[in-house]
Amino acid sequence: MVIALVMAGGKGTRMNSDHEKPLTMVRGKPLIHYVLGALQDALLVDRIFVATSPQTHETKLFVKDLSADENEISVLSTPGAGYIEDLSYALSRDDFANETILTITSDLPLITGKIIDQVLEEYQKSSKPAMSVLVPVEIFCEHGLKPSLVLEKGVPSGLNILRGKDTQQDEEVLVLGKIELALNINSPEDIISLEKLWGNHGR
Numbered sequence: 001m002v003i004a005l006v007m008a009g010g011k012g013t014r015m016n017s018d019h020e021k022p023l024t025m026v027r028g029k030p031l032i033h034y035v036l037g038a039l040q041d042a043l044l045v046d047r048i049f050v051a052t053s054p055q056t057h058e059t060k061l062f063v064k065d066l067s068a069d070e071n072e073i074s075v076l077s078t079p080g081a082g083y084i085e086d087l088s089y090a091l092s093r094d095d096f097a098n099e100t101i102l103t104i105t106s107d108l109p110l111i112t113g114k115i116i117d118q119v120l121e122e123y124q125k126s127s128k129p130a131m132s133v134l135v136p137v138e139i140f141c142e143h144g145l146k147p148s149l150v151l152e153k154g155v156p157s158g159l160n161i162l163r164g165k166d167t168q169q170d171e172e173v174l175v176l177g178k179i180e181l182a183l184n185i186n187s188p189e190d191i192i193s194l195e196k197l198w199g200n201h202g203r
Contacts, residue, residue, distance in 0.1 A: 001046045001047065001099050001100065002044055002045050002046050002047075002099070002100045002101075002102060002120060003045075003046065003047045003048075003049060003096065003099050003100070003101050003102070004039045004042075004045045004047070004048045004049065004101075004102045004103075004104060004116075005049050005050075005051060005076075005087075005090060005091075005101055005102065005103045005104070006032065006035055006036065006039070006048065006049070006050045006051065006104055006105075006106050007051050007083060007086065007087065007103060007104070007105050007106060008022040008032055008050050008051060008052050008056055008059050008063075008106040009051055009052050009053030009055060009056050009078050009080050009083075009086050010053075010055070010056075010083065011055050019058075020055070020056045020057075020058050020059050021056075021106070021107060021185075022056060022059040022062075022106040022107070023058055023059055023062060024107075024185065024191075026109055026185070026191060026194060027198070030062065031106055031107050031109055031185055032050070032059065032062070032063070032106040033066075034108070034109040034110075034111065035104060035105075035106050035107075035108055035109070035111060036048065036050075036063075036066070036073065038108075038111045038112050038113050038115075038116060039104070039113070039116065040072070040113070041112065041113025041114075041116075042113035042114075042116040042117050042120070043113070043117055044116070044117050044120040044121070045102065045113075045116065045120075046072075047072055047074070048072050048073045048074070049073075049074050049075070049076045049090070050063045050073065050074070050075050050076065050106075051076045051077075051078050051086055051087075051090045052075060052076070052077055052078065053077070053078050053079065053080030053086060054079075054080045055080045056080075059106075060075050060077070063075050076090055076093070078090055087103065091162070091164075091165045092165060096164065096165060097164055097165055098163075098164055099163070099164070100120075100123070100161060100162075100163055101161065101162045101163070101164075102116070102119075102120065102159070102160075102161050103159070103160050103161070103162065104116075104158060104159045104160075105158035105159075105184060107158070107184045107185040107186065108157075108158055108159070108180070108181070108183070108184060108185075109183070109185060109194060110179065110180035110181075110183055110194070110197070111159075111180050111181070112180060115176075115178060115180055115181065116159075118176075119131070119133055119159060119161070119174065119176070120161070122172075122174050123161045123172070123174075126172040128169075128170050128171055128172045129162070129163040129164075129169045129170060129171075130160070130161060130162050130163065130169035130170065130171035130172070131160065131161040131171055131172045131173075131174055132156065132160045132171050132172075132173055132174070133156075133157040133159045133160065133174050133175075133176060133181060134151065134153050134154030134155060134156060134157060134173060134174070134175045134176075135154050135155045135157050135175070135176060135177065135178065135181050135182045136154050136155075136175060136177050137150055137154060137155060138177070139177050139178070139179055139182050140155060140182055143179055143182070143183075143193070143197065144193065145182060145183065145190075145193055147182075148184070148186065153173055153175055154175050155182065157176070157181040157182070158181075158184050159181060179197065183197065
C-alpha cells in the first residue's frame with residue numbers, strides 16, 4: 001500500500017501573513033487544496049494523511065471539512081516541533097510500519113497526479129528502501145527562481161519516499177527537471193512567480 005503523508009504543520013513565517021501557510025489563498029484556493037487534488041488524481045496512491053500541528057489548527061479543520069465525504073483523507077496531529085521531528089512522530093504510527101510512505105509538502109501548487117505516479121513508478125524499479133526527488137538547478141535559473149537549498153545533484157523538491165518508520169534509510173536519488181516540483185511557495189515573491197508561470201501556460 002502507498003500512503004501519502006502531507007506535511008502541513010509549519011508556521012510559514014516567510015509568508016508575512018496572519019494566515020496559516022497551507023491555507024494561503026492562490027487563485028481562490030488554499031495551497032494545500034492543490035496538493036490534495038493531485039494526490040487524489042494519482043492512481044498509485046491508496047491513502048492520504050495530512051500531518052498538522054498546534055500551529056495549523058485551521059488547516060486541520062479545513063481538511064476535516066474537505067474530507068467529510070472522502071474517507072481516503074485523514075488528519076494526523078503532530079507536536080509542531082519541526083519538520084523532521086513531526087515526520088518522525090507521524091511515522092511512529094503502527095499502521096505505517098511496513099507501508100510505502102510518500103511524503104510531500106503542502107506548498108507545491110503545480111504538482112500533478114501524473115508526476116506523483118511517475119515518481120512512484122521510478123521508486124518501484126529501485127532496489128533501495130527510500131527515494132529523494134531533486135530538481136536540477138538549471139530549472140530554477142530558467143524560470144528566475146531562487147532555490148532554498150542546493151545539494152550536489154540538485155534542489156530538494158519536497159517530495160520523498162520511505163518504507164516504514166525509519167527516517168534514515170539508504171536512498172535512491174531521482175532527478176527530475178520539472179518546474180512543477182521546483183516551485184515551493186515560501187514567500188509572497190513565490191506567489192508572484194507562480195502567477196507568471198500560470199499566465200505563461202494559459203492557466
